[in-house]
Amino acid sequence: MRNTCFYVAIVFTILKNSYSRRPFRDRPPLLAMTENGISFFDRGTWRERVLYTQNHTYNHFKSIDIHYKKKMAFWTESVWLKSGIYSHEIRSAKLLNGGFSEIRTVSTGDWAARLAVDWISDKLYFSDLIGELFTGDIYVTNLDGTDKKHLLHVNMLHGDNQFQIDPVNRWIYFVSLSAKSPLHSYDIFERVHMDMNGTNRQIIDADTCLDKNQYNCELAFAVDHTTGRVYWMDFFSSLVHSMDANGENRQTYNFSKYERAIRSNKYKMHYTINKWIEIAYKGNLYGMKKLRKDKKNKIFRLNTRNNKIMSLPLGVPVQHFRIFHSSTQPNNNMK
Secondary structure (H helix, E strand, O other): OHHHHHHHHHHHHHHHHHHHOOOOOOOOOEEEEEOOEEEEEOOOOOOEEEEEOOOOOOOEEEEEEEEOOOOEEEEEEEEEEEOOEEEEEEEEEEEEOOEEEEEEEEEEEOOEEEEEEEOOOOEEEEEEEOOOOOEEEEEEEEOOOOOOEEEEEEEEOOOOOOEEEEOOOOEEEEEEEOOOOOOOOOEEEEEEEOOOOOOOOEEEEOOHHHHHOOOOOOEEEEEOOOOOOEEEEEOOOOEEEEEOOOOOOOEEEEOHHHHHHHHOOOOHHHEEOOOOOOEEEOOEEEEEEEEOOOOEEEEEEEEOOOOEEEEEOOOOOEEEEEEOOHHHOOOOOOO
């Protein structure tokens, strides 16, 4: 009996330690844009280490992504030049010895907004809004900004959640507008193949926002690179939709309990869901909710397997974040 208890205790300890080392519990390691600049948050403790700060109080960050194998970060930044004039730059840096080094300007666009890293082909995709407010282009370059090529022109949502990529299954997911007027439009969720020069454009969802009858309805979406599924929802709904990379096996998840809790909040006139879905990993969706009263974003996790939501306070306002771990960037042999 004593030996049995001893072995049970050993097995329990091994399982406990193994579970505690999993990088995707409640507080995964994050690389995030915060009010301090760009910070790294340790797994488990979420202790903040500021890696990069703005050079000017009027500078603004737009988007961030990582190349885990190369330990590189890429971000877009609006750089203040003089009154009313900004330069919109894409920058890169290496993570060495707990901090950034070799900070470089990759390229400058008219309005470089969203970017995404293809860690399989070592390419950088970014959106550049030009001319009219709601039109833009998606480009691809090498990681150092060379060999720039135009891929797609689109009536694109003017905001942060413009497009994401799936390097494993080779898709670019993006949101387009049904009209150029921001007050009389709804979003259309589309995708295009990364390796077909902007052809093979497919509509995924053109009805979600239309059915809500909302002005300027906005879709948020995230790609789960480990499973190939893509998730999307509109900011006015409690429904999340998903599908496989091949467009099949569509599912809908209802988080209405959480939505009712928000609407019953005493600050309901000041409550809004902003960038509802930011990233996805193995059926867990990580997003942000923002309370306008104190302007602090809180990260939360949606579990599509059990419809449960867990709030994960970070302690500082967050604009964008990425889980900083190798398993979020599988190669094309790990589908």
